[in-house]
Amino acid sequence: VTACPLPRYTLLCPGPVNVGRRVAEVACQCALSHREESFCTLLRTVQQDLLHIAGIDPATPATALVLTGSGTAANEAVLASAVAPETTVVVLTNGAFGEQLAAIAATYNRTVVLDSGWGEKLDLTRLARLLAENPRVMVAMVHHETSTGLLNPVAEVANLCRRHRAQLFVDAVSSFAADPISLADGGITFLTTSSGMAIASFPGLSFVLGRTADFARLGDYPVRNHYLNLSRHFQAATEDGQTPDTPAVSLITTLKVSLAEIRREGFDRRYRRLCGLAMHMRQQLAARGLYQAAARAQSVVLTNARLPRGLLFPELQRQMKEQGFVIYDAKGPLRGKFFQVSTIGDITRTDIDRFFAALDRIAPPVFTEVQLL
Numbered sequence: 329v330t331a332c333p334l335p336r337y338t339l340l341c342p343g344p345v346n347v348g349r350r351v352a353e354v355a356c357q358c359a360l361s362h363r364e365e366s367f368c369t370l371l372r373t374v375q376q377d378l379l380h381i382a383g384i385d386p387a388t389p390a391t392a393l394v395l396t397g398s399g400t401a402a403n404e405a406v407l408a409s410a411v412a413p414e415t416t417v418v419v420l421t422n423g424a425f426g427e428q429l430a431a432i433a434a435t436y437n438r439t440v441v442l443d444s445g446w447g448e449k450l451d452l453t454r455l456a457r458l459l460a461e462n463p464r465v466m467v468a469m470v471h472h473e474t475s476t477g478l479l480n481p482v483a484e485v486a487n488l489c490r491r492h493r494a495q496l497f498v499d500a501v502s503s504f505a506a507d508p509i510s511l512a513d514g515g516i517t518f519l520t521t522s523s524g525m526a527i528a529s530f531p532g533l534s535f536v537l538g539r540t541a542d543f544a545r546l547g548d549y550p551v552r553n554h555y556l557n558l559s560r561h562f563q564a565a566t567e568d569g570q571t572p573d574t575p576a577v578s579l580i581t582t583l584k585v586s587l588a589e590i591r592r593e594g595f596d597r598r599y600r601r602l603c604g605l606a607m608h609m610r611q612q613l614a615a616r617g618l619y620q621a622a623a624r625a626q627s628v629v630l631t632n633a634r635l636p637r638g639l640l641f642p643e644l645q646r647q648m649k650e651q652g653f654v655i656y657d658a659k660g661p662l663r664g665k666f667f668q669v670s671t672i673g674d675i676t677r678t679d680i681d682r683f684f685a686a687l688d689r690i691a692p693p694v695f696t697e698v699q700l701l
């Protein structure tokens with residue numbers, strides 16, 4: 329088998345990301361039917377690895393469902409098939425992906441949106457009041473709000489939910505396997521994530537993790553969707569060790585390699601490495617006057633950088649692409665002033681240094697003293 333060609337571009341976007349050589353090589357070797365025993369073994373392995381990364385020990389009855397579809401598919405699956413009847417979904421929003429959760433929630437459920445404004449702290453006082461007044465609530469929130477780069481306080485929200493016996497659904501689509509988040513203490517009912525971001529595999533798969541008992545009761549809920557119905561997926565996984573429909577087998581094969589690499593590196597070491605890369609990126613940007621640390625907790629996944637003076641994003645994007653780098657536009661109110669650079673996937677410090685060499689050719693820097701990080 330010949331190795332796949334390595335990517336020509338360095339992807340500095342939060343997804344898709346550059347995959348490692350081992351993952352890319354396996355992509356060329358997929359020949360497996362999803363109705364064979366070896367597929368069941370493969371699926372079991374990736375499910376166990378996902379739960380391991382979520383901090384669940386093997387003795388805890390928990391489940392990871394593997395869906396074919398991007399992160400939005402997993403979010404829609406939860407909001408369409410895992411909300412109990414007569415339950416209000418309370419969505420906490422402070423950016424584009426919280427807003428997307430709210431839109432999906434409102435398609436299927438009675439929904440209340442607690443919007444704090446882009447980049448602002450979530451309003452937990454209002455949430456506590458709402459939880460005290462409403463007995464049947466599922467709170468939905470984003471862990472890493474990818475549009476702003478900020479982390480939301482999942483543990484604090486989980487404590488409130490626990491106190492008021494509310495369920496908690498966390499979209500960790502961009503943060504899982506990078507910023508620490510744990511299902512171990514049972515504060516999160518359902519967590520979603522995807523293959524193509526911090527897990528550093530190819531995009532196209534998404535996952536819903538939770539306690540087995542919480543998945544088992546979904547069969548009692550009225551059926552409101554089919555393909556992404558989690559009760560169907562849970563049944564196929566527990567009864568046959570399979571997926572109900574034809575999954576993206578090749579992506580699951582490559583996912584296994586990515587997850588094995590995460591286990592081999594160890595989560596803590598991996599987190600320290602990703603912190604180091606984000607810090608290097610931010611220090612170099614700050615030295616050029618293109619970054620100032622936010623007052624709130626930031627994800628290690630990406631950095632919102634200021635556009636160099638006099639350069640609009642489309643022009644910067646075009647010139648960076650010519651130099652071999654893919655960058656992202658900022659979203660919402662940040663658009664026009666910022667661009668996004670991510671340091672997950674198969675990225676090294678050398679790649680970041682090459683990025684700055686290219687940036688300095690495009691926009692010669694005015695170096696400033698490194699500001700506080």
Ligand SMILES: Cc1ncc(COP(=O)(O)O)c(C=O)c1O
Pocket residue numbers: 343398399400401425470472473474499500501502522
């Ligand atoms: C936090 C968050 N949620 C949901 C999504 C949607 O994921 P996808 O584009 O894979 O459907 C994204 C994508 O960037 C995200 O960052």
